[in-house]
Amino acid sequence: MSKIYILVVEDEPEVLDVVVRDLSSLEETFPIEMAVSVKEAREIIAEIEENGDKLGLAVCDHVMPGEMGVELMIDMQKQPFTERTRKVLLTGQAGLDATVEAVNHARLNRYIAKPWDPEELVKIAIDELTTYVIEHEKNLLPYLGILDAERLNEVIRSRGTVSDH
Amino acid sequence: MSTGNPFESASGAAREIKSSDAFRTRQIYNKKVFVERVREMMSQAPLLMKLRFTADVGQVLIKEGANNNSLYIILDGYVAQLKNSFESNAAIDMQGPGDFLGLLSFHTGEPAFTSARASTKVSGLKVNHHEFDEFNSKYPEISKVLQGLVFSNLSERYRRVVTLHIEVDHLSRQLEEERNQLQLTVIELEKTRNRLINQEKMATLGELTAGLAHEINNPASALLRSVDYLIQKLPEMLQKAAEQTDTSMVRFLFDAGTNRDYSDHITHRELVKKFSEKYPHLSRAQVRAITMMNKETYQRIRKYAESPELNDVLNLLIDSYQAGSFMNSIRLSTSRIENLVKSLKSYSRQSGNKPEETDIRNGIRETLMILGNRLREIEVSVNLPEIPTVMCNIGELNQVWTNIIINACDAMKDKGTMEIECGSEGENVFVKISDNGPGVPDNIKSRIFDSSFTTKTAGGDFGLGIGLAVSKGIVEQHNGEIRVGDAPGGGAQFTIYLPAKN
Numbered sequence: 001m002s003k004i005y006i007l008v009v010e011d012e013p014e015v016l017d018v019v020v021r022d023l024s025s026l027e028e029t030f031p032i033e034m035a036v037s038v039k040e041a042r043e044i045i046a047e048i049e050e051n052g053d054k055l056g057l058a059v060c061d062h063v064m065p066g067e068m069g070v071e072l073m074i075d076m077q078k079q080p081f082t083e084r085t086r087k088v089l090l091t092g093q094a095g096l097d098a099t100v101e102a103v104n105h106a107r108l109n110r111y112i113a114k115p116w117d118p119e120e121l122v123k124i125a126i127d128e129l130t131t132y133v134i135e136h137e138k139n140l141l142p143y144l145g146i147l148d149a150e151r152l153n154e155v156i157r158s159r160g161t162v163s164d165h
Numbered sequence: 166m167s168t169g170n171p172f173e174s175a176s177g178a179a180r181e182i183k184s185s186d187a188f189r190t191r192q193i194y195n196k197k198v199f200v201e202r203v204r205e206m207m208s209q210a211p212l213l214m215k216l217r218f219t220a221d222v223g224q225v226l227i228k229e230g231a232n233n234n235s236l237y238i239i240l241d242g243y244v245a246q247l248k249n250s251f252e253s254n255a256a257i258d259m260q261g262p263g264d265f266l267g268l269l270s271f272h273t274g275e276p277a278f279t280s281a282r283a284s285t286k287v288s289g290l291k292v293n294h295h296e297f298d299e300f301n302s303k304y305p306e307i308s309k310v311l312q313g314l315v316f317s318n319l320s321e322r323y324r325r326v327v328t329l330h331i332e333v334d335h336l337s338r339q340l341e342e343e344r345n346q347l348q349l350t351v352i353e354l355e356k357t358r359n360r361l362i363n364q365e366k367m368a369t370l371g372e373l374t375a376g377l378a379h380e381i382n383n384p385a386s387a388l389l390r391s392v393d394y395l396i397q398k399l400p401e402m403l404q405k406a407a408e409q410t411d412t413s414m415v416r417f418l419f420d421a422g423t424n425r426d427y428s429d430h431i432t433h434r435e436l437v438k439k440f441s442e443k444y445p446h447l448s449r450a451q452v453r454a455i456t457m458m459n460k461e462t463y464q465r466i467r468k469y470a471e472s473p474e475l476n477d478v479l480n481l482l483i484d485s486y487q488a489g490s491f492m493n494s495i496r497l498s499t500s501r502i503e504n505l506v507k508s509l510k511s512y513s514r515q516s517g518n519k520p521e522e523t524d525i526r527n528g529i530r531e532t533l534m535i536l537g538n539r540l541r542e543i544e545v546s547v548n549l550p551e552i553p554t555v556m557c558n559i560g561e562l563n564q565v566w567t568n569i570i571i572n573a574c575d576a577m578k579d580k581g582t583m584e585i586e587c588g589s590e591g592e593n594v595f596v597k598i599s600d601n602g603p604g605v606p607d608n609i610k611s612r613i614f615d616s617s618f619t620t621k622t623a624g625g626d627f628g629l630g631i632g633l634a635v636s637k638g639i640v641e642q643h644n645g646e647i648r649v650g651d652a653p654g655g656g657a658q659f660t661i662y663l664p665a666k667n
Contacts, residue, residue: 012383014494018390018452021487026448033434044434063379065541092382114379114385118393 038067062091073106086128237266242287384498422489488636553665568632576602599652
């Protein structure tokens, strides 16, 4: 079975550390990859694709040296492999422009302002990953214990009904 | 007609003049009529023909300060009356047909009050004392008419003086009014300028705030989340550690965590892969944590990683390591925030304060720190050797560095290299800020500091585009100078000179 990855892109190691730690409850089901730049993120994405795995969620800082987070997200939106990846922008910058651009061009799913509430971050990750698995996975049972069970059950029920006929 | 006495036939002409209406009315001095009459008289009296004179353009008839022995009556052409004043040889009046010249100096014998110089070709009559006396004694009638004319001429001059006075008075009043108006305008302009400068400052501040939010939110996040983690984990860790017979490993890993360096993630990923295959009993989180440790730490923890039975101890050790690492994060984040706040405080020191003896390099460093977010993709090389101090308002100078650096960022579209250096030159210190952007075209170099000049379009970028004008004003207030030139290898170079404190 192919794995569904979470990718965290953040140029500051201390911040990257805490984001990953906050998401670590999901790690056993959704392996977490870390990148400190957009360049590194692209390499990781390519590798995930090569291995035949999937990228379910990308949590990305915006202001980074080199390319900006939004640029990566727009790019991901253009690639078939990452088009359906759930995209979350995590930024400390109050600027509206980047957000508008991300929403309009990158189909950004969520925007989280720094500093964030860890429960909120995990909830958003669960929400987005639930949407992702519903769209991509046939067998939803393995995710019942970790993602949004209510939504998953509903889909499982409706799928069951469909297959009954 | 006799030629023996030149005045012989003039009496007839004089009588004619006397009887003429034009000379009896109040407008007795009708110049046109007078000229016509004199011409008539001339055609009849050869004596008058003898008194004829002509002058070419530029010819001086009467010289100011010199004695004048002739009375001139202009019949044709114009003569400028000149007075040597403080500044120039000013033309104060213009005499034309029918006017007398040299009337006062001729009669009083005093040196001429003004000069007379022909502005055009001039013709008329010129009478000396001898001729005048002869005229008086032999032709009292004509002389009487002439005296009347002279009197009219003088009274006209007097009237003109009075009119002139009134006019001068009127003009000075108007001038006074205009001056007051001008003063009001200047005050208004000054107010507008200050308002613009303030708006520019606020705009800069807005720009800075957006960047600062990011600069502070990042360490604040790390700080907050690290503390959360420790609050949550520490009690459990302490309890578990207490159960261990030997806590030196816990201590060792905690210390290792506080000294952690951040590995590069590509090699880290390879390690993760290798580890996961080698130790399938380890969870991903465990593998991730172990692979982040350096070789020495790993060697110490290895036996716990290899044995599934020691998994609980391994978790405690990993937690200790992470606790140490979060402690380190807290220290780093706190000092980053502290430095930012310090810089901000000193950066934004209010202008209007008294100048202080300052090492301006501190202000440059603070500005760079504050603008760090904007400079992320710009390679900044800073060369600030020791320089003499400067009496200045550091907050205002910081505004100058900020404006120039942000301008450079704009010009380079936030990607490129920037060089900042300082030094001393004679009595001055200088700061040079160069970029490798497109540079400033020669034809706008002279206008770039004008407040009316901007390359910024409405709504674009930040600020009002008067940053350089504001900078120039600030530098000049410090008795300094700001110049723009070309950086070696293209780009713009701004140099600010400030007088060193002796």
